[in-house]
Amino acid sequence: MSxxxxxxxxxxxxxxxxxxxxxxxxxxxxGLNEDIVRLISARKNxxxxxxxxxxxxxxxxxxxxxxxxxxVAHPPIDYQDLHYYAAPKKKDGPKSLDEVDPELLxxxxxxxxxxxxxxxxxxVVDDRPQIAVDAVFDSVSVATTYREALSKVGVIFCxxxxxxRDHPDLVQQYLGSVVPVADNYFSALNAAVFTxxxxxYIPKGVRCxxxxxxxxxxxxxxxxxxxxxxxxxxxxxxxxxxxxxTAPQRDENQLHAAVxxxxxxxxxxxxxxxxxxxxxxxENGKGGIYNFVTKRGVCRGARSKISWTQVETGSAxxxxxxSCVLIGEDSVGEFYSVAVTTHHQQADTGTKMIHxxxxxxxxxxxxxxxxxxxNNTYRGLVRMLPSADGARNHTQCDSLLxxxxxxxxxxxxxxxxxxxxxxxxxxTTSKIDEEKLFYCRQRGLTExxxxxxxxxxxxxxxxxxxxxxxxxxxxxxxxVSLEGSVG
Amino acid sequence: xxxxRGLTASIGEKPILKGIDLTVPDGEVHxxxxxxxxxxxxxxxxxxxxxxxxxTGGSVVYNGVDLLDMAPEQRAAAxxxxxxQAPIExxxxxxxxxxxxxxxxxxxxxxxxxxxxxxxLKLARIETKRLAMPDxxxxxxxxxxxxxxxKKRNEVLQMALLRPSLAILDETxxxxxIDALRIVADGVNALRAPTFSALVITHHQRLLDRLVPNRVxxxxxxxxxxxxxxxxxxxxxxxxxxxxxxxxx
Ligand SMILES: Nc1ncnc2c1ncn2[C@@H]1O[C@H](COP(=O)(O)OP(=O)(O)O)[C@@H](O)[C@H]1O
Ligand SMILES: [Mg+2]
Numbered sequence: 001m002s003x004x005x006x007x008x009x010x011x012x013x014x015x016x017x018x019x020x021x022x023x024x025x026x027x028x029x030x031g032l033n034e035d036i037v038r039l040i041s042a043r044k045n046x047x048x049x050x051x052x053x054x055x056x057x058x059x060x061x062x063x064x065x066x067x068x069x070x071x072v073a074h075p076p077i078d079y080q081d082l083h084y085y086a087a088p089k090k091k092d093g094p095k096s097l098d099e100v101d102p103e104l105l106x107x108x109x110x111x112x113x114x115x116x117x118x119x120x121x122x123x124v125v126d127d128r129p130q131i132a133v134d135a136v137f138d139s140v141s142v143a144t145t146y147r148e149a150l151s152k153v154g155v156i157f158c159x160x161x162x163x164x165r166d167h168p169d170l171v172q173q174y175l176g177s178v179v180p181v182a183d184n185y186f187s188a189l190n191a192a193v194f195t196x197x198x199x200x201y202i203p204k205g206v207r208c209x210x211x212x213x214x215x216x217x218x219x220x221x222x223x224x225x226x227x228x229x230x231x232x233x234x235x236x237x238x239x240x241x242x243x244x245x246t247a248p249q250r251d252e253n254q255l256h257a258a259v260x261x262x263x264x265x266x267x268x269x270x271x272x273x274x275x276x277x278x279x280x281x282x283e284n285g286k287g288g289i290y291n292f293v294t295k296r297g298v299c300r301g302a303r304s305k306i307s308w309t310q311v312e313t314g315s316a317x318x319x320x321x322x323s324c325v326l327i328g329e330d331s332v333g334e335f336y337s338v339a340v341t342t343h344h345q346q347a348d349t350g351t352k353m354i355h356x357x358x359x360x361x362x363x364x365x366x367x368x369x370x371x372x373x374x375n376n377t378y379r380g381l382v383r384m385l386p387s388a389d390g391a392r393n394h395t396q397c398d399s400l401l402x403x404x405x406x407x408x409x410x411x412x413x414x415x416x417x418x419x420x421x422x423x424x425x426x427x428t429t430s431k432i433d434e435e436k437l438f439y440c441r442q443r444g445l446t447e448x449x450x451x452x453x454x455x456x457x458x459x460x461x462x463x464x465x466x467x468x469x470x471x472x473x474x475x476x477x478x479x480v481s482l483e484g485s486v487g
Numbered sequence: 488x489x490x491x492r493g494l495t496a497s498i499g500e501k502p503i504l505k506g507i508d509l510t511v512p513d514g515e516v517h518x519x520x521x522x523x524x525x526x527x528x529x530x531x532x533x534x535x536x537x538x539x540x541x542x543t544g545g546s547v548v549y550n551g552v553d554l555l556d557m558a559p560e561q562r563a564a565a566x567x568x569x570x571x572q573a574p575i576e577x578x579x580x581x582x583x584x585x586x587x588x589x590x591x592x593x594x595x596x597x598x599x600x601x602x603x604x605x606x607x608l609k610l611a612r613i614e615t616k617r618l619a620m621p622d623x624x625x626x627x628x629x630x631x632x633x634x635x636x637x638k639k640r641n642e643v644l645q646m647a648l649l650r651p652s653l654a655i656l657d658e659t660x661x662x663x664x665i666d667a668l669r670i671v672a673d674g675v676n677a678l679r680a681p682t683f684s685a686l687v688i689t690h691h692q693r694l695l696d697r698l699v700p701n702r703v704x705x706x707x708x709x710x711x712x713x714x715x716x717x718x719x720x721x722x723x724x725x726x727x728x729x730x731x732x733x734x735x736x
Contacts, residue, residue: 435575439571439575440577443585444593447560457577457581460579
């Protein structure tokens, strides 16, 4: 295995996470039909209500059509040519970290994901922040750390398949409550075949004592990844959740269609940060992940707040609009995004802010960076419903172009049905051109340093929203993604 | 020592520099004057390595090395600094951060240790004070929203911090009031040393009064048409370029 990994690293076009892990897999046969849906449900020993939920979703999906309104183009996806279930072979899920396959632990180590809990040693001050991690490998969660520490304060953080077993009432109450089964083509597909993901429940008044994080890794060939994340913050609860993802470098395209649902009650805050680094394909546009994701949060309670921060550097295609439904009075929705496209990547991403509650406010800061022959589209909707008295939105939408062969597009939709609501939209486009680069180089900076400096300056407002450690990672990732994009 | 021999350069197909010969010994300050469109800025760009200018002939040797073979950042590391006639704006890039990155790049190239943010700010504050610049100039984005005069002063600040051994100032004094003009002159004078030399492109005697150049050269139509001592500048101020150009034609 190590030789394969090293070869792949050596020929890598700058994607440092492109290695494969050799692990014995339990693979469902290719194809999608009712039997496969039943098989997934059976493999996971699911209760009847969940099987029914899946079958309903599958029936809905069969009647739906792939959306075509986004500014992305790809050959038709053959949904019958994929495996819908892939899990490392193991009779039961690992009970503790010691039972996790060492190959897997090694892989996560290589990716820099801390799957070890740091022991608190007497007298030793360790001020690095603790982060609880749920690691999802292909279709299943392989390890979740710090569960005991979290359960002491009543926080539930576990694979969603486990939550279905141990906390069925909670899951049944909230699953699909934000993103209904037939919301869109990809969410319906996800509801039918989702295999794992994370479940977080923060009880009333609890401030989650550490960052929660899920790390997604697609490894198996010809496998779709369909994870499902559900986060519920009860009244007055606070949680910060991080999501990271990578995939091996392969010539074929792989499908990823996740659904994330967030629910915030009165005075609750959910901060959801993503560093998306799926394999983007090579410089000729071969391979890469098709990323069709539905993320939505509902601010149900008064003064509740949901904040999405995303740094999107990966995927051949990104189709993703993390949204907030602002029902609670004075509730707050935020969307901070950096989307980078290079080579032949296509990103169509943005947000929806649906204002229902009185005095609800939302902020959108979108930074699109395009290089190479890529296309980067911001698509955003701000909707003020008649009930949204005094609601406000501010949107700032900036594009940065590197070179002359890429595209940046801004598509804002504004619908206001309440005259007291205020919507502001600002947009700018700038370019890293020869003049700017020469000025920097004359002062001694290399072209690469110059690009990083300008790009980091451009993204500053968004990066500062990320938890500290993640911000540093994201900055490095931006630098790696844009390596060689000028000249 | 800077030695320019038979330098010709064009933009696209258009020849701009048509054979420049110029020697600037170490420790000297030379002024370049000449009518608009003569090729003065082009000379500055060619010496500092801007891509869109094609060198079609001649040589530029600085301290024994061929500058024309080097990338712009290598020339900067070799001590070349160009104060731009029209400084470039870098939106989102904090001025202090930019200056520190530049200074550290040059220090790295010289095998010196890099400065952290605190060390750098200490140094930068000394220079801003000396140049009578408001401190907040360090906090703002590079040249964004700067007045014309502020941009020029920012160039002088960069020069003061980067401490080049060959400074090329391209009309850094244009559009400045008397106080700002003194700042530019003081900026150059502060760097004066036996190992420092400068090419100062200017239209104004009042700057040269403060700088007292060793030589004055007149550049017209892509050539140096006349060279002389400081008195040449005073003569030009009185009579303009017309006689000279007629003579050269
Ligand atoms: N980017 C450019 N493209 C075409 N011609 C240019 C360009 N820049 C300068 N020139 C021309 O080159 C000549 C010299 O310009 P410049 O070096 O800026 O003169 P100066 O600084 O002496 O006023 C002028 O005729 C000018 O029009
Ligand atoms: Mg000029």
